[in-house]
Amino acid sequence: xxxxxxxxxxxxxxxxxxxxxxxxxxxxxxxxxxxxxxxxxxxxxxxxxxxxxxxxxxxxxxxxxxxxxxxxxxxxxxxxxxxxxxxxxxxxxxxxxxxxxxxxxxxxxxxxxxxxxxxxxxxxxxxxxxxxxxxxxxxxxxxxxxxxxxxxxxxxxxxxxxxxxxxxxxxxxxxxxxxxxxxxxxxxxxxxxxxxxxxxxxxxxxxxxxxxxxxxxxxxxxxxxxxxxxxxxxxxxxxxxxxxxxxxxxxxxxxxxxxxxxxxxxxxxxxxxxxxxxxxxxxxxxxx
Amino acid sequence: xxxxxxxxxxxxxxxxxxxxxxxxxxxxxxxxxxxxxxxxxxxxxxxxxxxxxxxxxxxxxxxxxxxxxxxxxxxxxxxxxxxxxxxxxxxxxxxxxxxxxxxxxxxxxxxxxxxxxxxxxxxxxxxxxxxxxxxxxxxxxxxxxxxxxxxxxxxxxxxxxxxxxxxxxxxxxxxxxxxxxxxxxxx
Numbered sequence: 001x002x003x004x005x006x007x008x009x010x011x012x013x014x015x016x017x018x019x020x021x022x023x024x025x026x027x028x029x030x031x032x033x034x035x036x037x038x039x040x041x042x043x044x045x046x047x048x049x050x051x052x053x054x055x056x057x058x059x060x061x062x063x064x065x066x067x068x069x070x071x072x073x074x075x076x077x078x079x080x081x082x083x084x085x086x087x088x089x090x091x092x093x094x095x096x097x098x099x100x101x102x103x104x105x106x107x108x109x110x111x112x113x114x115x116x117x118x119x120x121x122x123x124x125x126x127x128x129x130x131x132x133x134x135x136x137x138x139x140x141x142x143x144x145x146x147x148x149x150x151x152x153x154x155x156x157x158x159x160x161x162x163x164x165x166x167x168x169x170x171x172x173x174x175x176x177x178x179x180x181x182x183x184x185x186x187x188x189x190x191x192x193x194x195x196x197x198x199x200x201x202x203x204x205x206x207x208x209x210x211x212x213x214x215x216x217x218x219x220x221x222x223x224x225x226x227x228x229x230x231x232x233x234x235x236x237x238x239x240x241x242x243x244x245x246x247x248x249x250x251x252x253x254x255x256x257x258x259x260x261x262x263x264x265x266x267x268x269x270x271x272x273x274x275x276x277x278x279x280x281x282x283x284x285x286x287x288x
Numbered sequence: 289x290x291x292x293x294x295x296x297x298x299x300x301x302x303x304x305x306x307x308x309x310x311x312x313x314x315x316x317x318x319x320x321x322x323x324x325x326x327x328x329x330x331x332x333x334x335x336x337x338x339x340x341x342x343x344x345x346x347x348x349x350x351x352x353x354x355x356x357x358x359x360x361x362x363x364x365x366x367x368x369x370x371x372x373x374x375x376x377x378x379x380x381x382x383x384x385x386x387x388x389x390x391x392x393x394x395x396x397x398x399x400x401x402x403x404x405x406x407x408x409x410x411x412x413x414x415x416x417x418x419x420x421x422x423x424x425x426x427x428x429x430x431x432x433x434x435x436x437x438x439x440x441x442x443x444x445x446x447x448x449x450x451x452x453x454x455x456x457x458x459x460x461x462x463x464x465x466x467x468x469x470x471x472x473x474x475x
Contacts, residue, residue: 031322071293071323071344074315157321158341165318183320201319211319236345 001268002064004110005084008103014060014086019049021066025244028229029185033070034241035079041241042068045261046085047186048247051215054087055254062086064264075276076207076266079285084267087259092214093187093198096258097175100202100210101130104173104267111271119205119270124172131174135196138176142167148195151180169206176201185225187213202262204270212260219251290348292325300332300351307332307351307404332409355400355412360393368393370401370411379408386410391446392417392464413464418473419443424456 006016026034026041027048034041043049045067053061067083088096105126108117116125139147143163150156168174177200181189184197199213216222226243234240268280278284290301299310312328325342332351358370358379367380368390379401383390389399389411399411423441437449442460450469454460459473 029320031317031320072315072317074317077315077317157318157324160318160321161316161324161326162341179319185320208319 001107001111001264001271004107005064005103005264007110008106009060009062009086012060014062014088015058017050017053017058017061017063018065019043019046019053019063021068023049025242025247027186027244027247028226028233028241030229030232030236033238035068035070036239044069045083047259047261048244050085050087050259051254052247052250054089054215054257055250059089060087073285075278078265078277078281081277082264084262084264085259087215087257089255089257091258092256093177093200093212093258096212096260097132097177097200097202098129100175100212100260100262101126101128101173104204107267107271113271117271117273119273120169120275122169122205124205126173131171133171133174133176134178135176135180136178138164138168147180151182156180156183165203165206165208168203171203173202173204176203184213185229186216186222188216207266207270208263209266209270210260210262212258214256214258215254217251217254217256219248222251223248290350292323292342292344292346292348295325295327295342295348300353301348302351303329303348306334307353307409311337332404333407352405353409354403356403357398358401360395360397360399362395363393370399370408381408381411388467389413389464391444391467392419392462393444394419415464416461416470417464418459418461419446421450421454421456421458421460424450424454427452427455 021043022037022040023043024040026044032044034044046063046065050061050063062084064082064084066080068080070079072079105115105128108115108126115127116123136147139150139159143150143159150159178190178196179199181195181197184199187197187199190196190198197213201208202210230240265277265280269277272280274280295310295313297310297313301308308329309332310327311330314326315323316326317323323344327342328337328339330337356372358372361369361371366383368386369378369380371378385408387410392413397417399413401411402409419442421440422443425438436452438452439447440450440454441447448467448469450460454472461470461473462468463470
């Protein structure tokens with residue numbers, strides 16, 4: 001699997017990079033908790049370091065690495081998991097959705113699966129292009145209230161999990177796009193509608209596989225969002241991380257770009273038709 | 289006090305003053321959103337089941353459940369009477385609460401009675417009990433093909449299938465979990 005992923009990016013002139021796993025300041029996000037390592041933290045994603053590389057002039061970079069998130073354990077979650085993350089200059093989230101679907105199809109052909117895979121008793125056709133459904137449209141179609149009402153009523157996640165994701169399973173591969181701005185801490189707001197972020201999630205067989213967005217490159221706006229996340233964290237009694245100053249300082253010189261993070265373990269689940277993430281790793285935390 | 293991150297299958301918690309057991313549990317976390325704890329719960333008194341989604345800020349009280357070893361005394365109408373041999377306190381359980389265990393209740397047998405606070409909820413018996421066969425057809429010689437069984441009735445009125453050689457008046461051992469015959473017991 002990792003060989004196929006590497007092949008895809010190398011063919012498209014991406015440079016494979018490695019950034020430190022242990023960092024002094026993870027991105028402050030309201031609902032992502034870092035695991036402390038000494039006085040620093042294990043990274044929750046390589047996002048900040050990779051964006052600094054973008055800012056320093058690398059136009060196309062990718063990385064396959066372990067990431068760590070405290071308290072995340074379920075049939076689709078491990079506190080230590082493998083992430084594929086990539087960034088491309090002069091692209092927006094729309095172009096990245098296309099690159100995502102091309103990548104999955106490339107992997108499928110490379111692994112000898114052709115253009116269709118079996119997952120969870122259903123055949124999934126990977127033929128391009130995949131469906132694209134805006135968050136607003138998905139709520140209109142499947143949920144009892146609108147996305148805006150769900151955000152106002154503080155039940156966005158509940159609606160997504162109970163009404164929308166189960167229906168996406170029947171839709172085949174799909175992209176959900178244009179998330180409420182509060183759900184895209186590092187994403188750029190849409191030009192003609194600043195209440196939504198240019199962010200998407202890729203779903204395959206009902207599994208959320210990848211998250212991508214047009215990158216926010218405005219230092220003032222990013223600082224404001226981090227401060228808000230820190231406020232939410234502190235009000236909830238959660239650990240507060242230092243402001244990632246070195247990242248913020250170069251953000252202004254970052255060119256327009258888009259990036260995607262994909263859960264490699266879940267991709268392996270899909271291609272091996274595994275019901276839980278436990279079956280695709282050598283050892284779960286409970287077995288160590 | 290439990291928080292949502294303590295939830296797991298089998299945990300017993302108190303909601304609105306009633307005990308619930310978690311029968312299914314999964315952690316989900318959509319995208320950049322907050323973690324949700326999707327659970328199926330079963331009311332330990334009524335047996336009714338429902339689904340509920342919790343958030344990480346939710347807290348729960350543990351259900352105060354205890355098991356007490358008690359002796360079965362007698363049945364009165366639809367009520368089964370058990371006594372604590374230490375303080376001689378007596379409690380009554382309904383037929384529904386006793387469940388299938390009623391098939392194996394003989395006078396003076398000891399059982400574990402489950403209490404929620406001061407309310408008895410149910411009982412569990414030892415895995416094996418020995419009961420006397422009170423009614424059985426005689427063993428017809430020649431009917432000894434292996435795999436053959438015949439119905440008998442034991443002293444509690446419970447009927448089960450046993451090998452054809454079991455005779456009236458004999459004592460047999462029964463597995464209380466499956467209700468099945470295990471062996472003959474001497475004496």
